[in-house]
Amino acid sequence: MKTNKPTQPNQNKFSRRDFVRTAAAAGLGATALTGMESAPAEAAQGVSQVPKHWDREADVVIIGAGATGLPAAIEAIENGASVIIVDANTDVGGHAIVSGGNIALGGGSARQQKYGVKDSPDLLFSDLTDWSVVEPNGFPDYRYNDKEIIRAFADNSGATCDWLVAHGVVFVDKTPDNAGAHATGNSAPRENHAAPMQWPQMQTGVPIAPNKQATTSAGIGFVRPMEAAARKLGAQILLQHRMTSIVRENQNSWRVLGITATNNGKTLSIRAKKAVIISTGGHSSNVNFRRIFDPRLTEEYQTMGEAYSTRDASGEIAGMAIGASLWGAYNQTGEFGEALSKAGRIGSREGYVNLGWMPASPVFSRAGATGLRVADWQNVILVNQAGLRFFDETKGQYPTANNYGAIKPYVAGSYLNAANIKYDPANFLNAALAGTGEATNGGGPIWAIFDADAAKREGWNTTPPDVDTSNGFFFSGNSIEELAQNIVNKYQRKPMPPAALQDTVTKYNSYVDAGNDPDFGKPAPKYKIQAPPFHAAWSTPVVHDSRAGLRINGKCEVIDLNGNAIPGLYCGGESAGGFSIHGIARCAVQGRIAGREAAKLAPYALTKG
Numbered sequence: 001m002k003t004n005k006p007t008q009p010n011q012n013k014f015s016r017r018d019f020v021r022t023a024a025a026a027g028l029g030a031t032a033l034t035g036m037e038s039a040p041a042e043a044a045q046g047v048s049q050v051p052k053h054w055d056r057e058a059d060v061v062i063i064g065a066g067a068t069g070l071p072a073a074i075e076a077i078e079n080g081a082s083v084i085i086v087d088a089n090t091d092v093g094g095h096a097i098v099s100g101g102n103i104a105l106g107g108g109s110a111r112q113q114k115y116g117v118k119d120s121p122d123l124l125f126s127d128l129t130d131w132s133v134v135e136p137n138g139f140p141d142y143r144y145n146d147k148e149i150i151r152a153f154a155d156n157s158g159a160t161c162d163w164l165v166a167h168g169v170v171f172v173d174k175t176p177d178n179a180g181a182h183a184t185g186n187s188a189p190r191e192n193h194a195a196p197m198q199w200p201q202m203q204t205g206v207p208i209a210p211n212k213q214a215t216t217s218a219g220i221g222f223v224r225p226m227e228a229a230a231r232k233l234g235a236q237i238l239l240q241h242r243m244t245s246i247v248r249e250n251q252n253s254w255r256v257l258g259i260t261a262t263n264n265g266k267t268l269s270i271r272a273k274k275a276v277i278i279s280t281g282g283h284s285s286n287v288n289f290r291r292i293f294d295p296r297l298t299e300e301y302q303t304m305g306e307a308y309s310t311r312d313a314s315g316e317i318a319g320m321a322i323g324a325s326l327w328g329a330y331n332q333t334g335e336f337g338e339a340l341s342k343a344g345r346i347g348s349r350e351g352y353v354n355l356g357w358m359p360a361s362p363v364f365s366r367a368g369a370t371g372l373r374v375a376d377w378q379n380v381i382l383v384n385q386a387g388l389r390f391f392d393e394t395k396g397q398y399p400t401a402n403n404y405g406a407i408k409p410y411v412a413g414s415y416l417n418a419a420n421i422k423y424d425p426a427n428f429l430n431a432a433l434a435g436t437g438e439a440t441n442g443g444g445p446i447w448a449i450f451d452a453d454a455a456k457r458e459g460w461n462t463t464p465p466d467v468d469t470s471n472g473f474f475f476s477g478n479s480i481e482e483l484a485q486n487i488v489n490k491y492q493r494k495p496m497p498p499a500a501l502q503d504t505v506t507k508y509n510s511y512v513d514a515g516n517d518p519d520f521g522k523p524a525p526k527y528k529i530q531a532p533p534f535h536a537a538w539s540t541p542v543v544h545d546s547r548a549g550l551r552i553n554g555k556c557e558v559i560d561l562n563g564n565a566i567p568g569l570y571c572g573g574e575s576a577g578g579f580s581i582h583g584i585a586r587c588a589v590q591g592r593i594a595g596r597e598a599a600k601l602a603p604y605a606l607t608k609g
């Protein structure tokens, strides 16, 4: 006998077979759906047969123990559900564990009230849905946010801030501010900062100095308290368990029943009596998947945080295989925030300016090097794979998105907001991704070229572990031509022509003499590149956020291609679409909503099969 049968969604409009057919017609092909090598083949094939035997069971099964999954677990348990979390990694935390721990929760939190900051759910909602707010390049931050999703966020934001404190997160004791903010809204400061306290940081392997533990911001200060609370409440956390598919009763209809996961080469079936929550962190390291949104993002673009945990779109692919829709694609392609970042650490794979991997990190071998942090872009020139400069090196990246006080005066919903912004279309990243004229997508590697004097000025050590010579992310030579010849990197599509690099350097040195850069307008080029040895350091833009993903509603239920909720399936954080904000805040809020809603469901018993 079946119990608690949900209303059968309308299956007549768009079936899974239609989806696969449409994807094929759109040229996605098998590789687009299977994703990169590490994406689970079973999920990609959409295999979700109901198993004859379940190895484990809980009311709620959560995929991913990061910024979304851990709060989801706590909330589900506190609402009466038993919980299993699977995580592919050897430890919890996902990208959140290496994050800056700047958490943009506002809307009238107790912390905001304590410091006299005026905010409310309505103000937060108005900020994050204001069509009239645009960046200097004309891109609107909030116009394409899904209002139902933002309303749910606004209504739960302040309470989530207070809830984090109640569950052990220590925030730095100061007024909420803008530090680390991306698209957090114009009307109030909303960033809170999780103090790392005594926990060793994943990126350094050691705790922060005792005198700074309560005054610095770091993601470990959010993750470890969440982990401790979840474990204390009885969440079973199964590490090194990679979800490979989501099991739905009838492939594209009825209820979600559980998942399959691999552990040490074995496949397990884990039953979810109430619901499955997808919190796998998005798609940014799955080259084929991310290229759905931006065809330029070919394999040379590395993903920051990848040395610790991967974001291979496995949650999205498994959801799509049982009928889920994608949502809010504009938010992935809009040129604001940090979907993509200029490399601020050169000579290492990841290159993200705010993530310094240190040799004592347990995952340092995967990071490869600490990287050389660039203090003054006058010390390098940036060239593409053809050895040619392409932009003013001192220029930044996309605007980091509108925050408190970014537009002055700001009038909610007024087109005059745009009139108050000085238009500036200059964009370093677009120039880097443009390539060198060939009929291939993506721009190829970008190299920072500098000499021994620049290294001295910056205080750089040009040997490992500061730079990654063994994986082809750093090269040296005694002449510019020799340097070009030495560049051998798997993403360099053709050898860099030595004469071209020599010409570039000669021309640049003449611009230093002349005091101006007629090609790209670098302000008063300062230093010649003339003292051997010369160096080429990987400086290719790095992929950051996933801001589009599975379609959800305000309850974080996953929605199918017909607009119906998939019974028993929830999603939040970077695997979900419809919300352009960066980071932990939306993850924690949506995790809580998903956990709460999932726990409310009645257990579902299947007797078929």
Ligand SMILES: Cc1cc2nc3c(=O)[nH]c(=O)nc-3n(C[C@H](O)[C@H](O)[C@H](O)COP(=O)(O)OP(=O)(O)OC[C@H]3O[C@@H](n4cnc5c(N)ncnc54)[C@H](O)[C@@H]3O)c2cc1C
Pocket: 063, 064, 065, 066, 067, 068, 069, 086, 087, 088, 089, 092, 093, 094, 095, 096, 097, 098, 099, 100, 101, 102, 103, 104, 180, 219, 241, 242, 243, 244, 279, 280, 281, 282, 304, 305, 309, 310, 311, 312, 314, 315, 352, 354, 355, 572, 573, 574, 575, 582, 583, 584, 585, 587
């Ligand atoms: C260097 C850096 C700095 C950042 N700084 C900030 C900041 O200051 N403030 C801020 O708000 N945000 C910051 N962020 C972003 C923030 O960390 C992320 O937005 C957030 O962690 C995303 O949460 P999530 O739950 O979606 O994914 P994650 O936290 O990445 O968690 C996803 C989890 O899912 C697991 N997983 C994936 N696939 C599977 C599978 N198939 N089976 C089982 N498990 C799987 C992963 O191992 C991982 O543990 C930063 C990120 C980085 C990398």
